[in-house]
Amino acid sequence: MSYLVLARKWRPIRFSEVVGQEHAVSALKNSISSKNIHHAYLFTGTRGIGKTSIARILAKALNCSKLTDNSEPCNNCESCNSINDGAAIDFIEIDAASRRGIEDTKNLLETISYLPSSSNYKIYLIDEVHMLTPESFNALLKNLEEPPPHVIFMFATTEYKKILPTIISRCLQVNLNPVSKKTIENKLAEIFSKEKIKYDENSLGLISEAAYGSIRDALSISEKVISFCNRNLKEKEVREVLGIPEPEVIARLLKSILDEDVKEAISILENYGEYEDHEFLLKSLMDLIQDIAISQFEKKSSKKSNHNNFLNTDPSKLQFLFQLGLTNLKYFSFGYDSFSILKMTLLKMIAFSPESQKKNPLIIKDQENFEIDWPKIFKDLNLNGMSKNLLKQASVVLYENKLKISLPKNILVILNDDQKNDIEKSFKDFLKKDLICTYDDDVNINQTPENEEKNKDKGFKKNIKKIMEKDKNYNEIVSTLKVKSVKFNKKNET
Numbered sequence: 266m267s268y269l270v271l272a273r274k275w276r277p278i279r280f281s282e283v284v285g286q287e288h289a290v291s292a293l294k295n296s297i298s299s300k301n302i303h304h305a306y307l308f309t310g311t312r313g314i315g316k317t318s319i320a321r322i323l324a325k326a327l328n329c330s331k332l333t334d335n336s337e338p339c340n341n342c343e344s345c346n347s348i349n350d351g352a353a354i355d356f357i358e359i360d361a362a363s364r365r366g367i368e369d370t371k372n373l374l375e376t377i378s379y380l381p382s383s384s385n386y387k388i389y390l391i392d393e394v395h396m397l398t399p400e401s402f403n404a405l406l407k408n409l410e411e412p413p414p415h416v417i418f419m420f421a422t423t424e425y426k427k428i429l430p431t432i433i434s435r436c437l438q439v440n441l442n443p444v445s446k447k448t449i450e451n452k453l454a455e456i457f458s459k460e461k462i463k464y465d466e467n468s469l470g471l472i473s474e475a476a477y478g479s480i481r482d483a484l485s486i487s488e489k490v491i492s493f494c495n496r497n498l499k500e501k502e503v504r505e506v507l508g509i510p511e512p513e514v515i516a517r518l519l520k521s522i523l524d525e526d527v528k529e530a531i532s533i534l535e536n537y538g539e540y541e542d543h544e545f546l547l548k549s550l551m552d553l554i555q556d557i558a559i560s561q562f563e564k565k566s567s568k569k570s571n572h573n574n575f576l577n578t579d580p581s582k583l584q585f586l587f588q589l590g591l592t593n594l595k596y597f598s599f600g601y602d603s604f605s606i607l608k609m610t611l612l613k614m615i616a617f618s619p620e621s622q623k624k625n626p627l628i629i630k631d632q633e634n635f636e637i638d639w640p641k642i643f644k645d646l647n648l649n650g651m652s653k654n655l656l657k658q659a660s661v662v663l664y665e666n667k668l669k670i671s672l673p674k675n676i677l678v679i680l681n682d683d684q685k686n687d688i689e690k691s692f693k694d695f696l697k698k699d700l701i702c703t704y705d706d707d708v709n710i711n712q713t714p715e716n717e718e719k720n721k722d723k724g725f726k727k728n729i730k731k732i733m734e735k736d737k738n739y740n741e742i743v744s745t746l747k748v749k750s751v752k753f754n755k756k757n758e759t
């Protein structure tokens with residue numbers, strides 16, 4: 266028999282073999298046993314958690330000629346076998362990523378009027394359905410409104426938000442969750458013992474951690490690790506293959522951040538390597554921070570020895586570090602160099618911590634450091650109308666390359682990122698240097714362009730009055746106007 270990769274060999278073929286999706290599986294089995302069959306199903310969830318596997322099992326169950334009492338497909342009848350072998354005529358599987366155009370969809374939809382050849386239903390499974398073009402979606406929608414009774418649609422997607430609401434509303438939605446680490450570990454233990462692969466407990470934990478909730482990824486990672494470790498998995502080697510740092514490295518990294526030791530932090534990163542999984546390193550650091558925070562709350566020492574050195578850390582500092590890590594995780598999906606993202610995140614953790622702000626404030630209060638004539642510069646900044654209007658009420662202080670922009674609270678809250686970018690760019694262009702910009706509501710109203718304008722206005726009016734008072738004609742006109750002032754009184758009105 267030819268060699269089958271683990272992920273294919275252990276792909277579930279009945280509901281009871283599906284891992285970590287109990288709620289979805291039991292809902293589907295109930296709908297089968299109560300004969301409450303929908304004409305369209307939408308499976309949603311991240312990659313590798315069993316969307317198409319469950320759809321296939323459901324398709325088998327719907328077309329099985331010897332369905333078990335437990336609503337499981339028999340995996341033995343002609344229909345089940347043909348689906349398992351990928352040769353079914355009445356179960357049509359399409360990958361929308363490669364066949365997304367209207368012509369493909371039209372060709373497909375033309376076949377739905379034909380009755381199934383030998384089964385109860387003709388079932389269409391469209392994977393990555395969000396990839397279909399809008400025209401294809403529209404064509405599909407028409408068929409979803411009134412499908413022939415022998416047709417069932419199954420859609421799977423990792424990007425639920427890209428599906429038209431009109432499609433979603435016509436489907437029974439089956440949400441699948443990322444599989445928990447513990448569940449993946451248990452499944453791996455089961456598979457490894459059946460496959461006669463030796464392992465230590467920690468290596469299972471490492472593999473399931475690196476799989477980020479995907480059972481398929483856990484199996485393909487295992488494949489790699491098994492061949493590297495020659496079917497005998499040991500923690501140290503598994504770490505090496507997966508590029509997962511030792512817990513001590515993460516603890517040293519956290520210490521360097523708390524000590525504000527930039528040199529040490531960077532040197533740890535550089536030793537870890539430029540080509541490793543930097544997102545994973547940041548997540549490991551956040552896991553450690555989280556564990557420490559929880560131990561602090563529980564007021565007990567942790568089982569993990571390297572946590573205990575950190576138990577006296579200021580809890581708000583831990584919250585700050587975790588929050589900063591969380592905010593920066595999103596940047597890893599931007600396609601920018603992950604090593605740089607990690608380095609900058611760690612620098613932020615050090616430079617922007619509440620303590621270092623106190624020691625070396627980016628917020629400048631000292632008016633003596635006022636290096637620019639702000640109201641004067643204001644006129645020359647190249648800004649769009651909206652940003653310029655907002656900045657009218659700002660006071661600005663520049664100290665070296667740190668620019669503090671102070672705005673009234675009501676403006677500060679509505680200022681969006683585009684406007685900030687616009688403002689920062691205009692300052693950088695004007696001052697011809699790189700700037701670190703900070704915002705606060707500590708406005709010095711005597712220093713705003715708006716105030717300057719008002720003063721000028723007042724001055725202008727005063728000057729005009731002076732000139733006019735010197736004018737003979739003006740005085741004559743004023744003296745001829747006999748203005749009486751009348752007092753209005755409510756009592757007198759009636």
Ligand SMILES: [Zn+2]
Nearest residue numbers: 329339342345
């Ligand atoms: Zn069957």
